[in-house]
Amino acid sequence: MIRLNPGTFESKRQRHVIFVPSPAGSNESAPSADAEIPAEVYEAVWGAVKVPTLRNVDKRPRPTFNKSFGHNGYFDSLESVVHFYNTRDVLPYCATLKGKAEPGKNCWPVPEVADNVNTEELGKLGLTAAEEAAVVAFIRTLSDQ
Numbered sequence: 176m177i178r179l180n181p182g183t184f185e186s187k188r189q190r191h192v193i194f195v196p197s198p199a200g201s202n203e204s205a206p207s208a209d210a211e212i213p214a215e216v217y218e219a220v221w222g223a224v225k226v227p228t229l230r231n232v233d234k235r236p237r238p239t240f241n242k243s244f245g246h247n248g249y250f251d252s253l254e255s256v257v258h259f260y261n262t263r264d265v266l267p268y269c270a271t272l273k274g275k276a277e278p279g280k281n282c283w284p285v286p287e288v289a290d291n292v293n294t295e296e297l298g299k300l301g302l303t304a305a306e307e308a309a310v311v312a313f314i315r316t317l318s319d320q
Contacts, residue, residue: 222288234318247287253311255279261307264298 224246233253235242244250250259258279266283269276276282286292302310 219291221290223291229314229317231318233315253314254307257307257310259283260297261300261302264294
């Protein structure tokens with residue numbers, strides 16, 4: 176049985192750094208010192224994105240429409256997003272493996288922005304494959320018909 180915290184599926188439009196892998200696998204860097212932006216303006220939220228609502232998250236114009244997820248489109252399915260949230264802090268970075276790297280199976284690429292990553296609410300959820308599937312099924316019920 177999956178037990179969820181009361182606010183798990185509520186969105187207060189908060190900003191979180193969830194460590195979405197970069198499609199190119201490279202890290203972004205903070206603005207340079209000559210950018211004339213004081214560090215205290217961006218350091219606390221560097222890499223943060225606004226958390227979207229889950230309503231209609233998997234709604235498509237037609238069943239064959241390929242949808243991508245994450246602010247940069249890295250994920251190609253809800254299943255891969257939920258698996259990432261479940262195993263992000265369990266699997267190693269792909270670059271550290273000696274053998275064949277298979278992102279999402281035996282590793283994850285380096286984060287797009289490694290600063291300020293939210294490790295308290297996600298990354299190591301401890302869900303089984305069946306529980307991941309149940310979360311995806313629930314999320315799909317949040318789409319309008």
